[in-house]
């Protein structure tokens with residue numbers, strides 16, 4: 001999560017590398033854009049506040065650069081700022097946007113531009129909502145809404161190295177990230193979470209397409225690939241950070257969680273003690289925890305704990321695996 005200090009560093013010391021670069025002449029942009037889009041994005045214009053319906057639009061999806069189509073923001077990070085310009089708390093990736101010091105109009109501000117094509121987007125301010133505290137104040141004209149079918153699900157089932165390794169193999173799952181949820185401090189570190197004092201659980205956030213895999217199936221897989229009957233413990237890992245937990249995002253999901261737990265209960269001798277809690281915030285884990293199994297398959301913990309788990313999972317859920325994984329499961 002970017003904080004104001006990161007933005008200041010980017011503006012002063014240089015911006016993160018973009019994934020790709022798009023360069024066109026003003027004449028070329030003029031042919032591709034409406035006059036208003038050209039004025040805002042290429043000539044650093046500002047639209048009138050309250051001039052776009054995008055301010056009051058909060059449906060799921062993503063927002064892309066109107067010039068080059070690069071994804072810039074997720075609707076989940078959009079908030080009502082009352083300013084009359086669409087406002088976001090974080091970009092979709094840390095290198096999506098570049099930052100320039102702007103001293104025009106007798107003010108010192110930080111201008112935001114698309115890091116791919118240098119389109120002027122608006123400015124960013126340090127007065128946004130917690131926990132990041134940023135407010136990306138955007139020209140609606142510089143953005144276009146991209147419909148997206150993607151949904152997110154957040155679970156904890158012990159060490160996130162294991163749970164991440166499992167869900168990465170599923171068809172319909174486009175991304176799995178490790179992090180911390182359900183605690184009581186902002187931006188916890190791994191060390192703080194491991195102390196068991198912050199209340200966070202080690203969790204994974206699964207990005208999936210509900211047309212390819214249902215929320216109920218994700219829950220069934222989650223409940224079959226860890227032990228949901230041991231309170232605050234998975235095997236040798238003990239502490240509330242290893243608790244079995246499902247974070248739902250709306251009442252409909254809560255109902256599905258309850259019904260899938262009811263359906264799975266007979267498969268276990270002991271009562272399922274999985275916590276069911278509303279999702280509030282995911283703090284991404286440090287980079288070295290991401291793709292841990294893929295990057296550390298030779299390590300002792302992976303071979304002793306994760307390998308057997310994956311083998312069992314592949315046998316149980318063969319039909320749900322990505323095609324590239326099915327071949328491996330047959331070997």
Ligand SMILES: [Zn+2]
Pocket residue numbers: 065066067068069070114115116117118119
């Ligand atoms: Zn762009």
